[in-house]
Amino acid sequence: MKIRLPLSSTAFGLLIFVGSPVAQANTSWDQLDGKKSIVLSNPAGEQIRIATIEFTPLNSESKSFKVTLAEDRMQEYFLAMRPFKCVSGPSQQYCLFPVSNEPAVISKTDFTTLEYQLMFMKTKPNALHVNPFNGLYYSLSLAENGEITGVQKELDMDPFITPDAVPAAKRLRPVDGKDLSAVDPRSSWMPKMTIRRD
16 A cells, blocks of 8 residues: 655745746746836946836737937937937946847847847047947846846947948847957946836
8 A cells, every 4th residue: 555645845845946937037027017217327326317118018928119218318419420319427428329120029038129229339528429449238138126237348330330341141130249348347437227117
C-alpha cells in the first residue's frame, strides 16, 4: 500500500518561487499602460521632464506609443540650417534627433523604435552647429516596478543623416551594439533616462 504524503510547505514555497519571475515580468509589462513622463537625470540629483509618452496595448506582447514634448523645457533652436528641439544645461545642450523608420510600437523584448525616437545630438549651449559624431543613445530596459530606465551611450549619427551610405539591408535599423560606446556618467550632463508615472 502506497502512502501519499501531503505537499510540504518547503516544496510549495519552491513552486511559488519558480513561478514568480514570470509573474513579475507580466506585472511590469502591464504597468506600462497609460501616460507617463520621460525624465532625464544625473547623479547630482538634477531632473528634467522633457516629454510625456502614452502607451496603448495592441495585444499581450506589444504596445503602441506616442511621445509629446514638454514645450516649456524643449526649446526650438535653428542649427545647421534646420530646427531642433533642445534642452540646455550649464555646459551641454541636448538636441533631439528622432528617427521614425517604423511604426511606433514596442514589444516585451524590443524597445528599438522608442530608442530611435529618443536620440539626441550633444552640443555646447548656444552652439550654431551640431556634430553627428556627438550622438547620444539611451539603451532602454523595463524594470520590475514598471518603469523604463535608459543608460546613455555615445553614437555616431552619420548613418541616420546620410542613410544612402548604409547598406540597404541595414537602413531600417542601422545601429547595433558595436556602434554604441559607454559614457562616463561623471562627465555627462544627463546620463540617465527614466520613463515613469508622475
